[in-house]
Amino acid sequence: MTDTRLEIIPLGGLGEFGMNCMVMRFGEDIIVIDAGIMFSEVGHFGVDSMTPDFTFLERHREQVRAVILTHSHEDHIGSLSFLLKKVNVPVYGTPYTLRIVEPRLEEHHLLPATALRVVQAGETVEVGAFSIEYIRVSHSTVDCCALAITTPIGTIVHTGDFKFDATPVCGNAIDVARLRTIGQRGVLALLSDSTNVERPGQMPSERVVIPALEEIFDRARRRIFVSCFASSIHRIQIMFDLAQQFGRQVVAVGRAMERNIEIAERTGFLDTADLLVNPKDFKHFDPSEIVVLASGCQGEPMGAMARIADRSHRQAWMEAGDTVVLSARQIPGNEKAISKLINRCYRNEVEVIDSTQARIHVSGHGAQEDLRLMLEAIRPKYFIPIHGEYRQLYRHKLFACQTLGYAPDRVLLIESGDVVLLDGETAQIGDKIAVNRVYIDDTCSLELDETLLRDRKRLAYEGVVIAGVAVEETTGALLGPPEITTRGYLGVDGEEEEIAELRDVALSAVEAMPPAERVNGGKEHFQEHLRLALKRHIMRLTGQKPTIVPLVVVV
Incomplete structure (x- = not known):
């Protein structure tokens, strides 16, 4: 990385809905635009939400200067607390957005230590190598802004979520005049919301x-x-x-x-x-x-x-x-x-x-006409579709090329983890960084690792078999027959004959180990010996892989 190139790196929100998080780096300065969550999907047992993987930011924490928030929706602010636990930097946002953020930070005991910097629409803040102007846009919530980010090699416009609503119910309308002025000044790249690119026309007020x-x-x-x-x-x-x-x-x-x-x-x-x-x-x-x-x-x-x-x-x-x-x-x-x-x-x-019976809902994301108006106002040299699954990003590229005449090499189709390199004249996609989802249990606000999630899935689909064995402390002699308990194990629960068969397998495994080794070889070794015997038997007979919990009690 040289001081003459700008890196744009999405950590989430491209190729998926939610977890919006965009990183920009110039030289030794990094800013983070939004930090959102994605809600749980089917099959994520005990997972309430997912956040982007902030490993890249942790690795370069000394370069991170600030988090810049565009608006207050959960898919843009929901993972902010988890990010700030790893990288404690100032957070910029409009008054309503930061008010929404405050109780979330308080829940994580971060509020006193977090510098919240209020920015009104129309104001500009200086953060490292970046000059960031907040520009009013319309959306389904209030106090939303696009960002005009001036860097040493050119201006980048990040739309956030938007539509062209000239008559909003609350607050001021989208600042079309300012968007056009910035476009006339020259914009190196536009990053624009793709959510409703498949919907023709303009999104109503x-x-x-x-x-x-x-x-x-x-x-x-x-x-x-x-x-x-x-x-x-x-x-x-x-x-x-x-x-x-x-x-x-x-x-x-x-x-x-x-x-x-x-x-x-x-x-x-x-x-x-x-x-x-x-x-x-x-x-x-x-x-x-x-x-x-x-x-x-x-x-x-x-x-x-x-x-x-x-x-x-x-x-x-x-x-x-x-x-x-x-x-x-x-x-x-x-x-x-x-x-x-x-x-x-x-x-x-x-x-x-509901909305199938009467027009009682309207989207806050712009349809094709809104997207055209944004592109025509900004007139960027390069265009990067953001916010959407791959099909929305792809359709947005087609829309820009077929409707507005953009050359295909001027539209960069990227996903989370891709690194876009701009030098003021050219733009290219460089190496990809590894980005994963981090799973969150909201009941305790803790991150869950992949191993824990795998264990939960196995328990849900395969069940659990618990084998209890008691041996004498000095001789290692078996003090009674093994006890077998199952939960959720298909074909065994309540079947005494099959339980007895598992008990026999456990007994044979115990008898195959010399009594002295049962106590002198270590409890972990004994338990693993018992677990493998039961695993092989169950796999051979049923093809299933339940979680097997061996319990050895030394009396």
Whole structure:
């Protein structure tokens, strides 16, 4: 690496949805743009989320100058605490974004030691060799920015998540004029969101959902339960506006919903019009006087909406004739959980309305026309699609080449771990660094290694066989027949004949070892001898590989 080249290295977010994390290095200076999570997938036993692998940053920790946040969504800030435990550097972000970050840092006991630097849209910060300008963009949450990053060899624009919404419900519209000015000044490379590249046209404004929601409020005669993402401040503002219009009070249920409403109101992005009431007062209102904003729109078992539907929530419940509005998209992988939530709601004899029945949700990511507008505003020398699975990245490249006439060699199609090298005139893909997923158990906020995950998977699919043997301390004599216990082992649980066969195998293994060796050769050696005997027998008869736990007790 020389002082005349810029490295761009995605640690996550390319070739996958989530874990957005982009590294830029020039000379001895590194900045990190966003640090997000990806939620668990099927087959990840006990895993709640995944973070990027920060080994590269740990290895070069003396060069890391700052983390630059574009906005407050979990796929952009969710792994920040895990990163800061490895590399403690200042964190830059807009006021609302940093307010959302604070409680997460506090949970990890990092808040006092973390330097949070507030940046308003339109301001520029200097970090090492980088000059970073925050530019207002529109998205499904508030206080979101693209970044114009000036380096010694040229300017890089990172869009973050965006769409062209000229009439946002909260805050100011995307700063198109500034984007065009930066484009006219000359941009070396554009890194642009690819999420909705497969959708034609332009993504509508958040205001497009108002008519359908207004109709729902108009015809509802009892309680209205609205579940959306707690980060969807535009949508939440619409609910407060409609509540005021139709003479209803608002109850916020769910920790994330309550916290985000409080932060958005404190930072000036939300006007609750004094309609927000304490959840404890839910029972005091007539059903026609209340609207409930509940988190858990993805059917999370412990989410507020699921507990309300199950009538297990302490402060809110639904009854026959109420209306439930699911005003959010279904995140891929959550379809079954959302279906279960809808079924639970129907058991209460309520009306359920989701985005398949009415236009009550709109994406915060730009469609093809938005992507075209961004490319035309920035007019970069090189274009790098980001944020999406490989098909979105590939389609974004095709879109740029076929629709806007970009030469294929001017569009770099990269994935997480690829290293892009720019020298001001040329761009090329260099060596790839190893990037893995790090698995997180949210109950204890700990990282889980691959071995632990493999063990959990084996236990789930193959079961466990426990073999207990007791021997005399001085002679090594067997004090009784081996005890065999199984859990989840197919074809054996409860079958006394097969249990007896496993007991015989264990007994033969013990008898094959001289008594003196049982105590003098070490317990670990004895246990491994017993484990291998059972493993070979089970594998020969069934082809299965259960986890075998030998327990040798010396009395």
